[in-house]
Amino acid sequence: MSTTTTTSSSFGERLRAVGRQQFVWAIVAIVLLLVINVIKDPTYLSVGYSDNLGGLRGNLVDILRASAPILMIATGMALVIATGGIDLSIGSAMVIAGAVAMEFLSASGSSSLGTAALALLLALLVAGVLGVVNGVLVSVVGLQPFISTLIMMLAGRGIAKVITGGQNTTATSEPFRWIANGYVIGLPVVVLLAVVIVVAVGLIVRRSALGLMIEAIGIDAEAARLAGVNKRAIIFTVYVAAAVLGGMAGVFATASVMTVDVSNTGNQMELDAILAVVIGGTSLAGGKFSIRGAAVGAVLIATLDKTVVFLGVPSSATPAFKAAVIVILFLIQSPWLHTQIAKLRSSRTSSSSSPPTSTPPATSATPTTPTNAEVTA
Amino acid sequence: MSHEPIVEMRGIHIGFPGVKALDGVDLRLLPGEVHALMGENGAGKSTLIKCLTGVYSIDAGEIVIDGSPRQLAGTADAQEAGIATVYQEVNLVRNLSIGENVMLGHEVRGRFGISWRATHRRAKENLERFGLGHLDTRLPLSTLSIAVQQLVAIARAMVTKSHVLILDEPTSSLDKQEVETLFGVIRQLRSEGVAILFVSHFLEQVYEISDRMTVLRNGRFEGEFLTKDLDRSSLIATMIGRELSTLAGEHEVRDGVAPGRREPLLVAENLGRKGSIGATDLAIGKGEIVGFAGLLGSGRTELARLLYGADRPDSGTITLKGRKTSIGSPAAGLANGVALSSENRRDEGIIADLTVRENMILAVQARRGWMRPLSKKDTDEIVDKYIKEFGVRPADPDRPIKNLSGGNQQKVLLGRWLATKPDLMILDEPTRGIDVGAKADIITAVQKLAEDGMSVVFISSEIEEVARVSDRIVVMRDREKVAEIINDGTVSAATIVAVIADEEGTAQTVAALDVSDETFPPTGTSTSTSTSTSTSTERSES
Numbered sequence: 001m002s003t004t005t006t007t008s009s010s011f012g013e014r015l016r017a018v019g020r021q022q023f024v025w026a027i028v029a030i031v032l033l034l035v036i037n038v039i040k041d042p043t044y045l046s047v048g049y050s051d052n053l054g055g056l057r058g059n060l061v062d063i064l065r066a067s068a069p070i071l072m073i074a075t076g077m078a079l080v081i082a083t084g085g086i087d088l089s090i091g092s093a094m095v096i097a098g099a100v101a102m103e104f105l106s107a108s109g110s111s112s113l114g115t116a117a118l119a120l121l122l123a124l125l126v127a128g129v130l131g132v133v134n135g136v137l138v139s140v141v142g143l144q145p146f147i148s149t150l151i152m153m154l155a156g157r158g159i160a161k162v163i164t165g166g167q168n169t170t171a172t173s174e175p176f177r178w179i180a181n182g183y184v185i186g187l188p189v190v191v192l193l194a195v196v197i198v199v200a201v202g203l204i205v206r207r208s209a210l211g212l213m214i215e216a217i218g219i220d221a222e223a224a225r226l227a228g229v230n231k232r233a234i235i236f237t238v239y240v241a242a243a244v245l246g247g248m249a250g251v252f253a254t255a256s257v258m259t260v261d262v263s264n265t266g267n268q269m270e271l272d273a274i275l276a277v278v279i280g281g282t283s284l285a286g287g288k289f290s291i292r293g294a295a296v297g298a299v300l301i302a303t304l305d306k307t308v309v310f311l312g313v314p315s316s317a318t319p320a321f322k323a324a325v326i327v328i329l330f331l332i333q334s335p336w337l338h339t340q341i342a343k344l345r346s347s348r349t350s351s352s353s354s355p356p357t358s359t360p361p362a363t364s365a366t367p368t369t370p371t372n373a374e375v376t377a
Numbered sequence: 378m379s380h381e382p383i384v385e386m387r388g389i390h391i392g393f394p395g396v397k398a399l400d401g402v403d404l405r406l407l408p409g410e411v412h413a414l415m416g417e418n419g420a421g422k423s424t425l426i427k428c429l430t431g432v433y434s435i436d437a438g439e440i441v442i443d444g445s446p447r448q449l450a451g452t453a454d455a456q457e458a459g460i461a462t463v464y465q466e467v468n469l470v471r472n473l474s475i476g477e478n479v480m481l482g483h484e485v486r487g488r489f490g491i492s493w494r495a496t497h498r499r500a501k502e503n504l505e506r507f508g509l510g511h512l513d514t515r516l517p518l519s520t521l522s523i524a525v526q527q528l529v530a531i532a533r534a535m536v537t538k539s540h541v542l543i544l545d546e547p548t549s550s551l552d553k554q555e556v557e558t559l560f561g562v563i564r565q566l567r568s569e570g571v572a573i574l575f576v577s578h579f580l581e582q583v584y585e586i587s588d589r590m591t592v593l594r595n596g597r598f599e600g601e602f603l604t605k606d607l608d609r610s611s612l613i614a615t616m617i618g619r620e621l622s623t624l625a626g627e628h629e630v631r632d633g634v635a636p637g638r639r640e641p642l643l644v645a646e647n648l649g650r651k652g653s654i655g656a657t658d659l660a661i662g663k664g665e666i667v668g669f670a671g672l673l674g675s676g677r678t679e680l681a682r683l684l685y686g687a688d689r690p691d692s693g694t695i696t697l698k699g700r701k702t703s704i705g706s707p708a709a710g711l712a713n714g715v716a717l718s719s720e721n722r723r724d725e726g727i728i729a730d731l732t733v734r735e736n737m738i739l740a741v742q743a744r745r746g747w748m749r750p751l752s753k754k755d756t757d758e759i760v761d762k763y764i765k766e767f768g769v770r771p772a773d774p775d776r777p778i779k780n781l782s783g784g785n786q787q788k789v790l791l792g793r794w795l796a797t798k799p800d801l802m803i804l805d806e807p808t809r810g811i812d813v814g815a816k817a818d819i820i821t822a823v824q825k826l827a828e829d830g831m832s833v834v835f836i837s838s839e840i841e842e843v844a845r846v847s848d849r850i851v852v853m854r855d856r857e858k859v860a861e862i863i864n865d866g867t868v869s870a871a872t873i874v875a876v877i878a879d880e881e882g883t884a885q886t887v888a889a890l891d892v893s894d895e896t897f898p899p900t901g902t903s904t905s906t907s908t909s910t911s912t913s914t915e916r917s918e919s
Contacts, residue, residue, distance in 0.1 A: 064538075098650060207745040207750065208747050208748055208750050209742045209745070209746075209748075209749075209750040209751070210747040210748075212731075212739070213742070213743070214733055214743065214746050215728075215730070215731060216728045216731060216735075216739060219723075219728045220724065220727075220728050222724065222725050222730065222751065223719075223724065223725050223726055223727065223728050224728065224739070226685075226687055226707050226717065226719055226725050226726075226727075227707070227739045227740045227743055228707050228708045228710070228712075228739075228740050228743035228744055228794065228797075229708075229739065229743040230708055230743070230746075234747070287730050288730055347861040
């Protein structure tokens with residue numbers, strides 16, 4: 001009896017270890033990128049305190065700062081993807097939120113705290129409306145998520161241009177700027193906010209039954225419906241949540257420069273979000289999802305972006321460099337590679353008759369590794 | 378009338394990943410005969426046809442056509458061997474002309490490519506064979522009714538002067554008169570010496586047109602019979618794989634409450650859904666076990682889905698505990714105390730990647746809404762209770778449900794539904810594909826639930842099981858309720874089969890048929906119409 005419990009618990013541990021591997025590899029990738037940067041400049045990792053700014057500064061702080069908007073949209077995207085859907089309009093939610101905030105602030109001309117708060121609220125609200133449209137199209141009308149959100153992606157940017165009259169509106173509001181550039185106890189506000197929001201979403205999803213229902217719908221929508229799960233309401237909710245989170249990302253992105261660039265704010269950010277989610281171990285097929293993984297994925301993408309700039313990779317080659325890193329990461333994560341390595345290892349161990357302890361992890365890797373590599377391949 | 382068979386298939390084996398679709402099936406088609414291929418849904422009829430038409434290549438066995446063994450590597454091979462096929466869904470090109478459809482691939486070529494005039498002339502000749510000479514071959518096909526399109530499809534199939542014609546469910550979308558027209562054509566072809574393979578769900582039609590039949594069950598060959606030698610009850614018994622003599626039942630009248638006396642829990646009136654099930658009246662008493670019996674595809678699952686809200690009914694009303702209710706979604710069904718365990722455990726039951734625990738609490742949690750999660754204590758209470766009560770193995774709630782055996786998955790699902798404390802539990806094929814031990818556990822659980830006052834609808838393909846468990850049996854055929862039988866202890870599976878096989882096709886309420894196994898088979902007139910429940914209505918066949 002005691003032996004069976006010990007083996008099952010160690011087996012369980014191993015399973016969990018394999019499950020963690022998805023974003024463990026992303027962490028490894030982050031560390032590797034940092035190492036490359038350190039090789040180029042040994043002081044890369046140094047973090048100093050700036051009296052001028054009233055907080056910490058350094059490359060690491062910059063990376064975290066750049067991660068904030070990606071964290072927002074990756075969290076929202078993780079929820080949507082888990083239901084088996086996708087939200088291509090998340091970048092448009094960003095630009096709409098930014099446009100609304102900047103227009104409102106520049107029109108009001110006031111830089112009071114109240115105006116800034118109102119601008120934030122309005123920005124999130126209008127982004128939320130975009131999510132409502134997505135939610136209705138997908139859950140009530142029953143359109144393909146890909147098509148519905150593709151439409152909203154194109155329409156959303158158009159709406160943002162209408163809001164600003166085609167201008168890249170600039171505004172001044174110290175309280176609003178503080179969201180992106182301020183410090184609290186020496187830490188950047190934007191990073192703190194992002195962490196708080198991600199943790200809050202994670203808690204809401206896992207402590208309520210929302211996560212269970214999202215996963216049930218993503219794994220088998222019909223079975224979930226027959227079990228009484230209100231599929232429509234849940235799917236509607238995740239699209240609205242994704243858009244509001246997108247709006248928050250848009251606020252982060254525009255507040256730092258206090259300008260909305262209607263052509264570039266949030267442009268192609270949906271791809272970063274999808275990548276972050278998949279890197280984090282959530283299958284594009286839906287089902288089991290990991291907010292934590294998506295968050296790590298978001299930080300990796302931000303690190304990658306910063307590294308590209310730091311290494312001086314020509315801007316024309318940037319996408320290719322990014323793609324190369326991500327392809328390598330997916331290869332490392334892929335179950336296929338793990339089985340190949342397992343085969344190699346087991347053939348070697350069987351010939352050299354090494355202790356049997358080395359084989360179980362190799363075999364257990366095959367069935368448990370999620371399938372994101374298949375999806376992205 | 379028969380000579381040497383034109384087609385002889387022997388020991389056909391074919392498998393798909395994970396399933397043995399056909400296992401040693403024989404089939405012979407004789408010239409000038411209509412041969413019916415019989416079996417329930419999933420018995421392997423379509424697979425066998427696809428072997429003969431070259432769609433699938435067989436793993437083992439032999440196909441002999443006109444005395445010479447053939448390898449059919451594609452549909453072209455089959456056509457060349459003289460085998461023509463008309464599929465269930467008309468396989469014609471709607472926006473081409475009638476003549477083009479008939480001659481597609483066989484256009485008459487002149488000196489300058491296709492001679493359309495000659496092609497249409499040939500098309501006309503072909504159509505004349507089937508009494509369709511009056512059609513203008515230059516009109517688009519879409520101007521014709523489905524029935525005439527069906528005949529055109531046959532004309533098209535016979536352009537190649539085939540001597541074997543396969544008709545897969547040709548009558549499913551035809552009305553009675555159109556069926557007669559089609560049968561006229563079939564008889565004509567038969568008299569010309571064509572061997573015809575006919576597949577249909579309608580027993581009446583099979584008995585009207587066929588000379589010989591081959592019965593399949595679960596991919597196995599059950600036998601070849603002359604139609605005149607095999608009565609309907611024996612045919613059904615063969616299709617479901619039971620000896621008539623073993624169909625005797627041993628239902629015990631459980632609690633002595635006369636079925637008519639039970640307080641009604643659910644009364645459905647005129648409940649129906651277009652294309653799914655005709656308007657049905659049904660009453661289910663408190664603490665009563667009502668069995669739905671009928672062949673696969675008879676409408677028993679469709680009726681169950683309407684009661685639960687899995688499908689939205691488009692006619693009729695449901696009265697629950699005396700109050701009119703509308704059940705338009707599973708959530709509404711659960712809220713009203715109705716639960717349905719689907720027949721399709723894999724796709725509509727379990728959520729494969731979730732754990733046993735998550736699967737078990739899903740319905741309760743769904744009923745509470747996502748904002749009010751079950752506490753850990755309540756969750757554990759539910760999970761422990763049903764794992765113990767049904768003996769789920771392994772008793773590990775954190776294991777993904779996909780790693781459990783079918784029987785244990787079923788027990789977990791049973792727990793999921795019972796945890797919602799339903800007044801009416803609908804069990805669609807709860808014992809399908811599970812081992813004997815688990816089966817017995819589930820049957821025992823069902824009986825205990827009814828004793829505790831829960832109403833149960835029990836659906837099973839194993840008619841003995843229905844006869845043994847149910848207090849009352851609703852018999853379904855061709856998507857209609859055709860009879861209700863009150864189980865007073867003398868009702869056996871044979872009784873039910875007799876009602877399914879009954880030729881009349883009109884609804885009637887049958888109480889405790891007075892047939893012993895010796896006087897079997899009945900003719901349909903031996904069923905005594907009783908007074909009891911007022912839920913049956915006359916329905917004419919459309």
